[in-house]
Amino acid sequence: MTMYDVIVPVNLLFASQPRLAASRRSCTDSGTMSTFPIPIVVLTAMEAVDCIFQGRGNVASYHQDCVASGLCQPDISETDFLLNFRRRIRGLRWNPFCHRPIISDLQNDCLIVQDGIELCCLSKALGKSWVKVSMPEDVHARWLARSTDDLDNAVVRFSRKSFYNPVEHPAYRKAKIGRPDSIRLDRIRKLLGPIGPGLCGLDIGCNMGYTSHHLQRQGFRMTGIDYDENHLAVARALTTTYGLDVRFENCYFRQFQTDKPFDVVVALTVLYHMFYRQEEQDIPECSRMDKGAVMKKLDALTRHALLWESGPDPGREIDFIRSNSGLTDYYSLGPTQGTGKKRELGVFLRPDSSLNDYLKKRHAAHFAGR
Numbered sequence: 001m002t003m004y005d006v007i008v009p010v011n012l013l014f015a016s017q018p019r020l021a022a023s024r025r026s027c028t029d030s031g032t033m034s035t036f037p038i039p040i041v042v043l044t045a046m047e048a049v050d051c052i053f054q055g056r057g058n059v060a061s062y063h064q065d066c067v068a069s070g071l072c073q074p075d076i077s078e079t080d081f082l083l084n085f086r087r088r089i090r091g092l093r094w095n096p097f098c099h100r101p102i103i104s105d106l107q108n109d110c111l112i113v114q115d116g117i118e119l120c121c122l123s124k125a126l127g128k129s130w131v132k133v134s135m136p137e138d139v140h141a142r143w144l145a146r147s148t149d150d151l152d153n154a155v156v157r158f159s160r161k162s163f164y165n166p167v168e169h170p171a172y173r174k175a176k177i178g179r180p181d182s183i184r185l186d187r188i189r190k191l192l193g194p195i196g197p198g199l200c201g202l203d204i205g206c207n208m209g210y211t212s213h214h215l216q217r218q219g220f221r222m223t224g225i226d227y228d229e230n231h232l233a234v235a236r237a238l239t240t241t242y243g244l245d246v247r248f249e250n251c252y253f254r255q256f257q258t259d260k261p262f263d264v265v266v267a268l269t270v271l272y273h274m275f276y277r278q279e280e281q282d283i284p285e286c287s288r289m290d291k292g293a294v295m296k297k298l299d300a301l302t303r304h305a306l307l308w309e310s311g312p313d314p315g316r317e318i319d320f321i322r323s324n325s326g327l328t329d330y331y332s333l334g335p336t337q338g339t340g341k342k343r344e345l346g347v348f349l350r351p352d353s354s355l356n357d358y359l360k361k362r363h364a365a366h367f368a369g370r
C-alpha cells in the first residue's frame with residue numbers, strides 16, 4: 001500500500017479504541033457513543049506521558065489498558081511498566097528516524113491514529129502543534145480534498161490579516177494567530193473526557209468557531225453565536241473546510257432565541273465584555289440588557305456546565321455568576337494567558353445536574369492540586 005507523509009495538526013489526532021469505547025459507555029447513559037473517536041489528550045497514554053514530563057499523576061490506567069489490549073505482558077508490575085515506558089518515550093524523543101504515526105481514517109474531520117499513539121502524545125506534551133504522520137492513499141486524497149476556497153474568499157472580502165485561533169489546515173499553518181496555543185482546548189477536553197455524542201453545546205462569542213468546531217469533532221451538536229459578521233464568515237467557511245455542521249448565528253447574546261437549554265455552554269473571555277465592558281462602552285444593542293438579565297438568561301440556557309474564561313478580574317466574575325445563578329459549584333481549570341493578558345479558565349456546575357458527579361470526578365483526577 002502506498003503511504004504518504006503529511007504534516008497535520010496535533011489537535012485533529014483521535015483514537016478509536018474498543019476498550020476505551022466500552023469505558024466511555026459507563027460514563028453516561030448513552031449507548032450511541034462507542035463509534036465516536038476520542039481526542040488524544042483524553043487517552044490514558046497521554047496521562048502516562050504527562051506523568052513522565054510533569055512528574056504528576058501515574059501510569060496505572062495506561063498500564064491496565066496495555067495489559068487488557070495485549071500490548072504488554074499481563075504479569076508486568078506497574079514499576080516495570082513505568083521503567084519500560086520511560087525508556088520507550090526517551091527513545092521516541094531522541095530518535096529522529098522513528099516510525100511516523102499511522103493514520104487509518106479521516107472520520108468527521110478527525111484523523112484516526114492506528115499506530116504511534118505514544119509518539120502523538122509525546123508531540124503534544126512537547127507543545128508541538130503539528131506533527132508528521134503517514135496515511136494511505138484514500139485517506140490522503142480525502143485529507144487533500146478539504147478545500148479552503150470559502151476561507152480564502154472570506155479573508156479577501158474582510159481584508160483579514162490574522163486569526164484569533166489556529167486554523168486546522170496546512171494552507172494556513174503559518175498564519176498570524178492571536179492565541180496560538182491550545183491550552184484551553186486541552187483542559188476542556190481533559191475535563192469533558194469522552195462525552196459529546198448525544199449532547200449539545202452553545203458557544204457564546206464563538207469568534208472563528210475554534211471551540212465549537214473542536215467540540216463538534218468529539219460529538220457535541222454545537223451552536224456558535226457572535227455579533228461580529230467578520231468573525232462568523234471565517235467560522236462558517238471553516239465549517240465547510242472541515243466538513244462539520246456547526247450552526248452559527250450572527251447575533252448579540254441578548255438577541256439569541258432558543259426554545260431549549262444546552263447541556264454545555266461555552267463562554268470564553270466574553271462574559272466580561274457583556275457584564276462590564278459593553279455597559280461601559282454603551283453599545284446600543286447591549287445597553288438594554290444589564291448584567292443581571294444576562295446572567296438570568298445564561299442560567300436558563302445552561303443545563304449542566306458553563307465552561308468559562310475570565311476577563312481581567314476573575315474573582316469578580318466568579319462571585320457574580322455563583323450568586324446570581326444555579327451554577328454555584330465552581331472548579332478552576334487553571335490560569336491562562338489571553339492575548340498577552342492573564343486570565344482564568346474554569347467550569348461552573350449545578351449541584352443537582354446529572355453530569356455533576358462525572359465532571360467533578362474528572363476534575364479531581366486531572367486538575368485537583370495543580
Ligand SMILES: C[S@@+](CC[C@H](N)C(=O)[O-])C[C@H]1O[C@@H](n2cnc3c(N)ncnc32)[C@H](O)[C@@H]1O
Pocket residue numbers: 164165204205206207208210225226227228231251252253254267268269270273274286309
Ligand atoms: C475575546 S473574543 C473571545 C473569542 C472566543 N470566545 C475565544 O475565547 O476563543 C470575544 C468574542 O465575543 C464576541 N462578543 C462580545 N460580546 C458579545 C455579545 N454580547 N454577543 C455575542 N458575541 C459577543 C466578540 O465579537 C468576540 O468574537
